[in-house]
Amino acid sequence: MADEGRLVAGRYRLVEPVGSGGMGTVWLAEDEVLARRVALKRLHTHPHLSDSEVATLYERTRREARSAARVVHPNVVVVHDVVEDDGRPCIVMEYVPAPTLGDVLKGGHTLPPEEAARIGLGMIAAVRAAHAAGVLHRDIKPGNVLLGAGGRVVLTDFGIAQTAGASTLTQTGEMVGSIDFMAPERIRGQKPGPSSDLWSLGATLYQAVEGRPPYRRDTAMETAYAIAVDPLAPMRQAGPLEPLIEILLSKNPEDRPTAEQTERALQATWSGGSTTTLSAGVAHGTHGTHDGTQDTAPTAPTQTSPPRPTPPVPPEKGPRGGRKRKRRSLLAVAVALAAVAAAGALFVSSQDGGDGDAADSRRTSSAPTPSTAPSPVPDGYRLVRDKQLGVSFPVPDDWTRNKGAADAVTYTDPTGLAGITIGMVDPAGSHPIEHFKDIEANTKANYPTYRRLRMQKTTFKDKPAAVWEFTFHGRARAFRAIDLGYGTPGGREYDIYLSAPDAEWDTFRPVFDNVRDGFAD
Structure with a gap:
């Protein structure tokens, strides 16, 4: 040159x-x-x-x-x-003689969740330091992350950084930054804040484990639209990082975790620590509606094993619009991240970050009593206690109990299209995920339209657990289901299973969250 x-x-x-x-x-x-x-x-x-x-x-x-x-x-x-x-x-x-994370991820290459978490720790440390100095980066992306010698991670290129209190240097309607990693509020022309950098961190982690940006489309305009309104596509390789990435990519900035909580979650995943909880309603107290975009799905692994019959398929009747209320806990943040982390962050949000989840759930009596106090019952729900299974949990007021087997109980919505089933396996097998794999084999044989969305190990109530999510077609419509199983080998395994029309998943999914959050054995 x-x-x-x-x-x-x-x-x-x-x-x-x-x-x-x-x-x-x-x-x-x-x-x-x-x-x-x-x-x-x-x-x-x-x-x-x-x-x-x-x-x-x-x-x-x-x-x-x-x-x-x-x-x-x-x-x-x-x-x-x-x-x-x-x-x-x-x-x-x-001068940092090193490739960028973008170089490493070229061609759709991915990183194991644990390595992505390690890199994420370096990034969030830089973000925390920047925010403490009153600086927003505004262009966090793989290309601005240097991977130096000795495992050093360096955030660079503050070219469009904004200092708190400084005037903007963009013209009306102009967006500065890389569209794939630009937070929804910036797409909408709103003022960015610290949580905007956290969204970009989440998008970077998504690409690191999935091989592509979360909302990449054919054109920049389509990508921007997808970031602003489209739901997040299910992750297939994120493993224990999935809950954290999902909550970082919340459409509403207030639903995202803080930098400190994000750091704790990454540390837990990188170190292989245990997790407990992830809830999308970050910092909203106990109010607010659930719009599906901050949906908190159990995800992340560890184990528990119980055998149980093929998941029930709800009868075909007419559709309905369900309730959208969802309990949001302050702990959603405390646990959401301390919990997000680890080998498999499941989320059991508790009201104050530590609700006695660790008690052993096994019982020797034929009519055991709950050993843990349930979370507060959400508005529009009632608490039911099942002596047969020895558990208690909330269900929507207008859902009714169906007759079932001795080791399971099912409640369905007024249309009969959506249902929540609590099952028990006694004694449990080696791990819930093995149980789920057995059920999956049966499901594939009976439902050719079955498609797995994810099956992962995690922990729940400090016990081995697994989460399984899939879709299938009924006689007239597509359904989606999610199943959480947890327990101890040789003890009891409990399963919490929800199935509902796929087209109304955002409406019914909060029922699973509320039943799970309020479940006590």
Whole structure:
């Protein structure tokens, strides 16, 4: 290149370009004063821009330097200097000879959840440091994450960073950043906040484990629309990271966890610690409606084993619109993340973050009594106690009990299309997931339209558990189902199973959440 060997600001000798983006080119350079290698970012020339637009671009670059310089942390690239070169500002930074996460993920490559969690820990540490300094990054994505030697993770390119209190440098209707990793509120033209960076972190983790951005479409416009309104596609490879990614990608910024909670969840997943809970209603107390986009599905693994019959298929009758109320707990955040983490974060939200979930559920009496107090009953629900199974749980007021076998009880909605079944296996097998695999084999034989969405190990009430989610077709419509099984080998296994019309899943799924959250054995 013609610029190779050129001296910038009388001090920095350009060696070779090491990266290029929309705003500029990053060069490897020699600092001839301190005899060290540095990275120097020079802006591209933009002859098609007006003088005012060029001025805005240059000010963005200076702001990048000021913003990044305010954040002193091992996971944030160090800014050494800001100089002028032919009228253009240049940022002189620490040189990190490393590929980006984007390089590693090219071609749809993925990372194991544990490795993605390790990288995520470095990212969230950088984000916390930035936010503490009053800086929003606004362009967190795989291409801005350097994977250095010794496992170091470095967040770089604060080129569109915004300092709290500073005026915006974008024009009306202009969106700055990478569309695939831009939070819904930014798509809608709303002011970004710290939770917007967390959404971008969630999108980055999604690509790391799934091989693609969460809402990638054929065009930028379609992608933006999908981010703003489409539900999140089921994850297939996220494993224990799924609950955290799902809640980070909540449409509503207030439903996302804090940076601190996110860090705890990542730590638990990376270290292989145990988890307990994940709820999407972060920081909403006990009110609010559930719109399906913050849906908290049990996910993440560990084990429990019980045999039980093929999941029931609800009879075909007419559709109905169900209730949309969902209990939201403050702990949804405390547990949501402490719980999200680990080998398999299931979520059992408790009212204050520690509701005695750990008690052993086995009973020797023929009519055992619940050993744990149920969570507060949500509005529109009633608490039922089943002496036969020795459990209690909430059900919607207008759902009725059906006659069933001695080891299961089912409640259905007024249409008969949706149903919740509580089953028991005594004695339980080696792990619930093995039980589910046996049932799946039977289900495949009986329902050719069956399609697995996920089957994962997790923990629930500090016991081995598994969550299984799938779809199938009835006589007139498609159905979706979710099943949570937990217990101890040789003891009892309990199963919580919901099936409902797929088209109304967002309406009925909160019933599963509420039954699970209020379940006591």
